[in-house]
Structures are given as C-alpha cells and as structure tokens.
Amino acid sequence: MMYNWMERLSDDAEVPTPRRVQPCLSVAFEYVEAENEFNFYIRNVTNYPMTPTLHKTESRAVMHLVKGISRKTSVMGWARTITWQDIKEKDPFTYQTLNVVRASTTIYNEFFTCKVTPREFKNTLLRIQICDIDEYDQNVVVAEMDYWINTHIISQFTQFELPFPPFTPDIGEIELHMTYLPTSQRLIVHYSTVTNLKLDEACKEIYVHGVLFVGGRQFERHQSETKKRAENACTDDGMHFTHKLIFDLDRKYVPKAEVLIHVMQVVDEKKLVVGQVTLSMLHSGQCKEMLKALRTTISRVHRLTPSAG
Template sequence: MMYNWMERLSDDAEVPTPRRVQPSLSVAFEYVEAENEFNFYIRNVTNYPMTPTLHKTESRAVMHLVKGISRKTSVMGWARTITWQDIKEKDPFTYQTLNVVRASTTIYNEFFTCKVSPREFKNTLLRIQICDIDEHDQNVVVAEMDYWINTHIISQFTQFELPFPPFTPDLGEIELHMTYLPVSERLIVHYSTVTNLKLDEKCKEIFVRGVLFVGGRQFERHQSETKKRSENACTDDGMHFTQKLLFDLDRKYVPKAEVLLHVIQVVEDRDLIVGQVSISMLHSEQGQQMLKALRTTISRVHRLIPSAG
C-alpha cells in the first residue's frame, strides 16, 4: 500500500532528476611582456550552483591578484595550499565585476588589466571568486579557484573553460529530524541541532529558519525559538532547538517541494546567515527515506553551505 501511494505521488507531476554537473568558468588571459601587462577577461560561469532564495539574488565576480607568492611544494610533492593570511601578507590587488542577476549561466563580460613584470610572472596568483550578494551588500563566496598566471602560454588573448568547484568552507552542521504525515498533509521539521558553527565574535543569539518552496515559489516560512549564544554551538555538543516547524504540504505538491533551512546569528541587531541546507522531497536522500517511511521521523546531519539568503 505504501509503494502504491508513492507510485501515484510520482505520477502526479513531472519532476526532472537534477543533473550534477561541475560549474565551469569561461575566462581569457593575455600577458604582454613588452608592456609588463597581464590582461584577463571574465566571461561567465555555467552550471552555477542554484538553490531557492528568499529574494532576488545578484552576483559578482571578485578577483585577487597576488604577486611574489611562493609556489614551493611539500617534501611529498603536494601543491602548497595558499591561505588568506598568505594572500593578505602580499597586499593583493582586488578587482570585481558589476552586479548581475544570478542565473544558471551567469554572464559578467568584464575586462581587467594589471602591471606584472617578467620577474614576477611565474609567482603571481589570481584567486577568482563567484559571490552572491546578501541583503547587506556583503559578498558570500559560492565558488572559488586559484590560477597561476604562467600555467598556460598566453602571449596573446586565449580563452579557457576551467572547472570551477563550489566553495565549501567549514561553517558547521545541522541535524534535521523530518516527518511527513499523509493524512493531515503536513511536513514536520523538529528538534534541530546545530554543531561546530563558525560564528561572529559579536554574535548574541541564534535561531533556525525554515522556508517551504513548491515549484520554486515560496509558500510558508517559520522559525525556531531564538536562543542566547552558547559555546556548545561551536562544539560537537551542539545547540538544540525544540520548536517544531510545521508546513502544510498537499501530497500532490510533494514532488515539487523543497525545504530551505537557514542557521542565523544575530549580530548587532542584524540577522546574518551562518549557512544553509536545502532538502528536496524527491531528490535528497532524507526526503526519499521520509516518503518511503511515512509517519516515521528520519534524521540526517547536513553540512552547512554558504548562503546569501
């Protein structure tokens, strides 16, 4: 009987299986040795990481050009990891594109130039970041890569398509307990636990916000109780939120439903997103398990990813 219910549910709407395709950055580089000029053109990003958002999100590309940075490898031959501390010590040049609307293919179409001497050429790094822009006009990095400008021969403008992995900083985790009740047609998210959060030093309070989207449109928004900051939130012990998030979800809309969870910190009376997780009812492991075991609570720990809201 459970299987038949799931079978009918799947037939109610055509839901394409999402493709997991690595984002790609389209750029062009040129080095004019006679002029000591390094020129670069940021064209676009394809297969851009997309999740539902609460407001229209804009994007910009930010580039940090770092001269004279060491490329030494380890004794084992591993490539050196360049930290932000390494970059700041070299006083980088920073460039950014104009704001554009975020889309699966986000187009920037901007040209930049910088003086780089032949002596500096082999030890110059270009860190390229794709950023969503939050409601406070702050950059939220969603994809990042490092490019040594002497990697390819670029005596004349040459275009490249470079793999551009999503940015996955360690922001913390959230454990979610989810249940779907088919008779009352209600989705319940309850007893959420956040662990190992990376919080601002001025963070005062923390809460969890849940938003139900159906077919990409926002239907309901709820939030947990607000708790005073505790050191447990930054450890494996975690901070627990007991208030249930109750969403009315008609079974015929389940195939198109997605729940967006934000972990939010309050800093100087501003609500800042620490990170998010998005749960598709049909395409996520937790959603699939929940719909196969109706009325049963399914729990999963999710790693938080960057979010501009």
C-alpha cells in the first residue's frame, strides 16, 4: 500500500503546530552595599532557542555591565531603548562564561562580581546575552535582555526566573521559490533573492547554501553560484541567485524533512553566516502550500535569523 502523505497534508487539522515557548533565564543577584559589590550568578537557560546547525555547537553567556547610564523615559512615558552606541560610550565591563554544550536546558553555573558604588546603583544596567559559538569562536547572539540592577531588592543573594526574549535583529530577508515534483521525487529551490543584508564591511562575496535534513539527519547539501558583493545586496532591490538547489526527497520521507537555507558571506577567506531560514515540510506555510499544489512554484519572503552555521 502506497504511503499517502499528500492525503495527510491536505487536512490542516492533522498537521501539528510546534509550541514555541519563550526562553527563561535562571539567575541570582546580590548587592553588598558595605563593600560596594554587585554579585551575580548565571545558572542556566531553559527552552534555549535551538536552531539547526551543521556542526556541533557550544554556547556561552556574555554580560555587559554599564555604569552611569541614563534611564530617562520619553515624554510619552515609554522606556528608553539602550543602543550599543550608548553602552560603548560608558566603557562597559564585559564578562563571559566558559563554553558549555548547547541543549534545551543549557547550564552555565558561573559567579561574577563587580564594584558598584551606592551612587551608581540606580543607574547601572546589566545586558545579558546568550550566544551560540560558530566555528571561528565568534559569538552569535540568540537571546538578549537588559536588567537594571536595582529592579529588585537584592541585599542578599536572590534567585529569579526571568523571561529571556529571543534576539531578532534586522539582518535581511530572502525570497525563496520552491516546487515539489512527486514523480521524480525532487524538491527544487528554483532561485532566490536576498535583500537588505547586514554585511561585514570586509565582505567580498555572497552565496546561498541549502541543506536537506530528514529526521534530524543531513541528507544533501547544495549551494548557489557565488557573486561578488554589490551595493544592492543591502537594499530592497537585492541580489538574485539563479542556480537551482535540487534535492532528492523520497515522498515517504516528506513529513520528516526540513530545509536549512544559509545566506553566506566571504570575509578574509572565512565563510560566515549572515542569517538562516529553516523550512519544515509539516510546519512551514510555504511548504504546506507547495505540497497541496504539486509541480507549482510557491514563493515567499522570509526574514533571516542569526545562526552559528
């Protein structure tokens, strides 16, 4: 009997939608006024924002402690947005944990201390970042939060469970044009367009890289042509890649398949990820529409998310 995956996908009610749970940071703070010491303990992150990667990825927490920064609100009462320029102007103290294995619950268990006078206490910000580590030992921020250290009474060590928003910087978009051919059992990315990319100043070349996963295992890799960097890569006009990415995908494996798309830049002979998109055959709106309209090219624009590669 033939596996009827098309019939299963034709009923939206039968397609489960993954539940997205916000990451949570477990941390403890203490302020010893007599000794002018602010102490903090980074315990772990639960519901770590796991993104597919092509190599074993570790994680570390990075903390920037900024003294004497203004926290005035706007005329409308909105909280002030603290930019990186604001932080750099205050010469922050930066701390980081050791590298640990990235997991759904990622455990750091590290203690830090810093001198903070009572006068500075009300205007000291702690920016906490959770980072994946790429193959060049660079930090890729996946979650970030700001904490004013006088938010709670912390005269003695007190543990908190704090919501930890995923980091969603504006690093660009990619438009993908995809088709599934059931007879030849092939998934085809016909061409792609990248727009508004946030590139390194030393970027020389750009290309698109695709990987097919089935049941969490890598099956195939393909990449587009490589193009010299052009100014329109950072605008709405974008850059077009016409080389097809063709994946052999047996119809019985379709429900277990997902495609990882990386936009890559070449910087000083290093191949760095600008951002990524992950498309699950069961959960992606583009893929579900593609599987209902076989042999028809379905196009969608996707926002790129940070990736360690």
